[in-house]
Amino acid sequence: MVDQGDLVVICVSIGVALGILIACLVYFGTRWYNKRTHLSRSANEPSLTAIPIRTNGLGTSTDFSASLTSSVATYKSPNPPKKSHPTGRNHQNRDGFASVSGILKYSYKEIQKATQNFTNILGEGSFGTVYKAVMPTGEVVAVKMLAPNSKQGEKEFLTEVLLLGRLHHRNLVNLLGYCVDKGQLMLVYEFMSNGSLENLLYDEEKELSWDERLQIAVDISHGVEYLHEGAVPHVVHRDLKSANILLDHSMRAKVSDFGLSKEEIFDGRNSGLKGTYGYMDPAYITSSKFTVKSDIYSFGIIIFELITAIHPHQNLMEYINLAAMDYDGVDGILDKQLVGNCNVEEVRQLAKIAHKCLHKSPRKRPSISDVSQAILGIKQRRLIKEDTMSFASTNFSRSVSQIDEQQVELSSIITMNHREIG
């Protein structure tokens, strides 16, 4: 027989053992659950800061630490990002790869037919040839075919497509589709019928009014604002220049070539720099650190191109420095198309904003949202002025017609008086 004391000891021991068992079960169960949720979350959210990239066009890298300083120009902002714009497109995707972004995959044959066997050439860039294509739906698009000597691998190309497909804004040249077929890599973009800003500014036969130029500056600032502050993850363009600003049928400007790996500049040696001379932030050249403020610098140069129609490769910077000496200094370097055809005060205000973008200390340059607010301010001040003037002129004509009416009344009274006296 077990006495009562032993029974108590046995019960307590069983209780303690059960307690330990339950505690262990809860502890390991929670750990297992947390791990499972973490894994499934990671699987659903591909880390875009760990994108394998093309490096210098010389090879590929899948090293994640290297990708953090990569030319796939994403960066993490200290501020929480604004909500990303939805794609608004509702295409069915045939391979499911880019279904998140709503971009289409085309076959080589489809593109071949749409470009009339690659005969419809729009231009040539550092990535390869750009063709005009008419899709079976009737939609006109631009197809960028990567040069066969491009060292970009298929995997890296698809990663870039995935990144690009996430970026949609009315002031960006949106990616509509892609093609990886028969060893060819192609990107399908919306078609911009008025070509590049560079062509419009430097072709003697083309004309750009001051209003169009001001609107182009507003449009570019909105496109860059989306890349810097709206897109998730944020994107640094790294090659803003007038050749990368394209215009649609209604002369609205869109930023192109964003998010693509940029080729390293070759100037007789491996500089390690990416971008285009003339637009390149001097602070980046000395530090090799590319930031959003380097894009702001390039944008400042584009604004001065809009004002002067002087190409950065034709000593634009010297003219800018000269103009910086006085508030009205910009009057002397104005594009001759604009002389007598623009509001000089607005030109001076825009030049003042551009000077700030070119500040030699990147920290002192404004953010893109400040720049776009300031440019919009120029347009708004004009609207307010026009409103005030039209209000004043309406009041003036009302007063004139009142005087006219009173004169008629007066002359009829005088005539009546004359008749009575007569």
Ligand SMILES: Nc1ncnc2c1ncn2[C@@H]1O[C@H](COP(=O)(O)OP(=O)(O)OP(=O)(O)O)[C@@H](O)[C@H]1O
């Ligand atoms: N979406 C488009 N719609 C119409 N024309 C385009 C489009 N994209 C490019 N083009 C034209 O094709 C030409 C080559 O463009 P691409 O973007 O490849 O090179 P780039 O910007 O001129 O130079 P780089 O590649 O050195 O930046 C340009 O003249 C441009 O006008």
